[in-house]
Amino acid sequence: MSSRRDSPPRESLRRTEPVLGNLDQFDTSAERRAGLRGESSRPPFASRRGQDNAPRRRRRVPWIPIVIVVLLLGGGAWAWTHQAMLRGWLPQTQLNTLLTRADTAYAAGRLSGSPDSARDLYEAARALDPDNEQALAGLQKVGNAELGQARAALQRRDYSGARTALEEARSLLGGGTQVQAVDDALAKAVLHSANLDVLINQARDALANGRIDGKDGAAALFGKVLAGDPDNAVARHGMDQVGDLLAQRIQTQLDNHDRSGARQTLSSLAGMLPRYSQLPNLRALIAAADRSADAQRDQYLAQGEADLRAGKVTGAGDDNAEAQFKAALAADPGNAQAQSGLGRVAEALIVQANAAIDSGHAHDARALLDHAAGIAPKSADLAAARSRLATSGTRVDAASSTPAAPLTPAQSAQVARMVARAKSAARKGDIMLPPGDSAYDLYRAALGIDGNNAEAQAGLQALPAVTRAQFDQAVREDNLDHAHDMLETLEQLDPGDPAAPAMRHRLGSAWLDRADHYVGLGEIAAARTALQEAQRLVPQDPRIGEVDARIRRNN
Incomplete structure (x- = not known):
């Protein structure tokens, strides 16, 4: 290994510039600590001259307060120079305030009677501006509202409140048809209230004296009070007392076997007091009496029919048809079957009388005809038989008859x-009336001259059939009065006619229909008259109670 160090590269011989690094990461904690200790961050060697040479801060002029003061002074000067115009604005502001308060009071229902009421505020506004349309319209609205309150008070029978509100409305609206109408209604109501007291006193007197029925009876008088004042406690108590008295009357009628009267009284009671507590008991009592009487009546009728078939027409005691049918009528007055049975008894007697005439037993014939006349005095067969007896020349004390003298031509013409005339009268419906000119009287007069005149006898005996035809035509034409006359005529001419019961029921139903029709038209008096006719004909018809109740509700 060489001990020589390699020389650095040429690039490393260049001068290296100092680098401070990333200033964002510079640690300033020392400066912060110095600041917390109150030390200045200025270097100790910094010159004070540099500090003295820093630019001084300039003072600003307070322009905003100056502007405000100037505006106030200018506004005050303008107000001083325009005082007249400002004084004109002040009432207009007060007027608007009054109108707003008045509208609020009206919406809250404070119409009048206090300083903050709608009327007082609108009138105060008018004092500032007499022609202000809003104030005038507001007073008109208050007047109409007061009129409405007068009507409402009248409905509540608050007559004092109604009068106060009405006078307010009159003073605001100046009268008019609506104000006058409420005034008239109020006067009528006040008078009616006074009359109610009079009616109550009259009703009490009638009740104390036992007068219940009739227009001056307690029932009608208390009813009038309740019609005007449905919640009147005195009248309601009075009607309860009327109900108790009528209940006692029904019991008395049942004790006297007057079941028809008891039913009529019950119908009246139910119409007056439909919620009367004793109505169920009274109905039960009448129903029990009806069942008992019906059973007894049916027994009498059955025995009468049996006696009639056995030929036991009449006689002493109860063992005959006549006695049984009369007993049935006593148990049930107006019973059609019993009346028919008695009519057949009369026919049987007339047949026996004709046989006696043919046999020359005038005395027996007369006795039989007299007996028949007691049952059916207007019988056509009876009239024919009497004519035969009169013209046969019989005498009560004669043992045999003598032939009648022949008719003269004048008598024959008169009979014809x-x-x-009798036939013409029958066609016109003049069966029994007028006296002397009726078909019945003319046929009898003809037979009085010629007792054996076949045409007169046939015409007389045909009158029941003619009467039935006239009845049918009268009912079809709604001529109920004439139909009633024809029914009564038939019951006189032929008491045992089997068609009579059905005719009676048909006519009674027609009268009920008419009564119901009159109630719908509001003609109560006519409806009551028609109902009375129906009650006489068909007293047990259930529709009678219904129609009677309708009449009382609309009375």
């Missing part, structure tokens, strides 16, 4: 005219 009477028969023709």
Whole structure:
């Protein structure tokens, strides 16, 4: 190995420049520590002259305060020179404030009666500007709102509040049709309230004296009070007392076997007091009475039919058809089957009388006809039989009849005219009326002259059929009054006519339809009259209670 050192390369002989390195990583901790100790970072050898030669900081002029002062002085000077214009602006600002407060008060419902009410504030605004449209419109709105409050108070029966609000509205709106309408309604309501007190006193007196029915009865008077004041406690209590009295009446009617009257009273009670607590019990009592009476009636009817078939038409005691049918009518007044049964009893008696006439037993014939007349006095067959008896020349004390004298031509002509007039009267529906000119009377008059006149006898006996035809036509034409007359005529001419019950029910239904129609038209008086007709014809029809309730609700 050579001991000679290699000489450095030529590049290494160049001068190397000093390098400070990365200044970002320079450690300044010593300076920070010096600063914390209060030491100056200035080198000790630094010259004080350099410090003295640093530029001095210049002072600024306070321009902003100066500008503000100048503006204030200028504004004050302008305000001093424009005082008149500023004084004109101040009322306008106050007006807007008043209008805003007034609108707020109106929206809150403070209409009048206080300094911060809408009315007072709008009027204060008008004092500043009498022609201000917003203030005028606001007062108009307040007036209409006061009118609305008057109507609401009237509905609540607050008549004092209604009067106060109405007067406010009148003073703002200056009257008008709407104000007058509320004023009239208020006056009517006040008068009605006073009348209610009078009605209550009258109703109490009627109740104390036992007057329940009728327009002056307690029921009607208390009903009028409740119609005007549904929540009137005195009237409600009075109606409860009326209900108790009617319940007692129903019990009395049932004890007297007046089931029809009890049903009518119950119908009235249910119409007046549909929530009366005793209604279920009363209905049960009537239903029980109906079942008992119906069972007894059916027994009488069955026995009457059996006696009639056995030929036991009449006689002493109860063992005959006449007695049984009359007992059935007593148990159920107006029962159509019982009436028909009695009519057949009368027919049987007339048949027996005609047989007695043919046999020359005038005395027996007269007795039979008199008996039949007690059951069916207007029977056409009875009239014909009496004519035969009168013209047969029989005498009560004679044992045999003598032939009747022949008719003169004048009598024959007279009979012919009477028969023709009778036929004409029957076609017009004058069956039993007018007296003397009815078909019934004319046929009888003809038979009075010629008791054996076949045409007169046939016409007289045909009157029931003519009456039925007239009834059908009257019902079709809604002429219920004439139909009612025809039904009554038929029941007189032929009490046992089997068509009579169906005709009665048909006519009763027609009257109920008419009553219901009148209720719809608001004609309560006419509806009540039609209902009464239906009650007489079909007292047990369930529609009677329904129509009666409608009439009472609309009364």
